[in-house]
Amino acid sequence: MQPVELRHASRLINHGPTVLVGSAHAGRRNLMAAAWSMPVEFTPPRVVVVIDKSTFTRGLVTASGHFALSVPGRHQADLVYTLGSESGAGTDKFERHGLEADPGPVLALPLLRGCVAHLECRLIDEPNAQAAYDCFFGEVVSAQADERIFSNGHWLAPTEDNADLHTLHHLGAGLFGVAAAAIQARPLKPIE
Numbered sequence: 001m002q003p004v005e006l007r008h009a010s011r012l013i014n015h016g017p018t019v020l021v022g023s024a025h026a027g028r029r030n031l032m033a034a035a036w037s038m039p040v041e042f043t044p045p046r047v048v049v050v051i052d053k054s055t056f057t058r059g060l061v062t063a064s065g066h067f068a069l070s071v072p073g074r075h076q077a078d079l080v081y082t083l084g085s086e087s088g089a090g091t092d093k094f095e096r097h098g099l100e101a102d103p104g105p106v107l108a109l110p111l112l113r114g115c116v117a118h119l120e121c122r123l124i125d126e127p128n129a130q131a132a133y134d135c136f137f138g139e140v141v142s143a144q145a146d147e148r149i150f151s152n153g154h155w156l157a158p159t160e161d162n163a164d165l166h167t168l169h170h171l172g173a174g175l176f177g178v179a180a181a182a183i184q185a186r187p188l189k190p191i192e
């Protein structure tokens with residue numbers, strides 16, 4: 001993993017990957033899947049993620065004021081689905097599934113090994129957005145990515161050689177799409 005400049009942090013989730021929300025508070029830690037996250041500002045880098053009231057994650061995020069967004073790769077699809085199908089309330093998902101995590105560089109949030117990118121975020125105090133829409137805004141305070149798939153501030157084109165590192169896009173009920181190829185768009189010339 002290599003640090004990513006914060007001005008490029010939005011690019012790590014710009015394309016709508018399913019993420020893992022990492023949280024920790026008072027000796028508890030957790031990971032949950034989230035399909036609904038996106039960047040909302042370049043500088044300072046800000047993101048939003050939907051965290052339902054029913055989740056264990058929500059209490060940890062609210063109490064700590066921090067959350068991480070980790071971007072899993074294709075090789076982690078079964079794990080992502082599992083982490084999004086069970087609650088961490090009565091169990092430590094890391095122990096249950098033998099997961100290894102490293103502490104984030106700024107907030108020491110649990111960052112799951114094997115993911116292709118991580119963001120650590122400080123929760124922005126927007127109680128109405130949380131209560132009314134389950135929307136948790138955060139300011140990104142650290143960003144890192146696997147340089148085999150994100151380098152010099154840009155994602156590399158998906159190829160067969162980096163297939164395990166392709167990000168996951170939830171289609172529903174545990175079915176994920178992955179990007180198969182990149183195409184370079186060019187501006188249309190207006191009709192004269």
Ligand SMILES: Cc1cc2nc3c(=O)[nH]c(=O)nc-3n(C[C@H](O)[C@H](O)[C@H](O)COP(=O)(O)O)c2cc1C
Pocket residue numbers: 018030031032033034035036037050051052053054055056057058080081082083084085086087088089170174
């Ligand atoms: C692929 C996938 C995407 C999900 N996306 C979201 C989401 O965006 N927001 C949300 O609140 N829950 C989402 N969920 C459901 C949570 O991950 C699920 O409720 C999880 O068990 C919560 O874990 P926790 O109680 O340990 O926090 C998703 C589940 C899956 C499988």
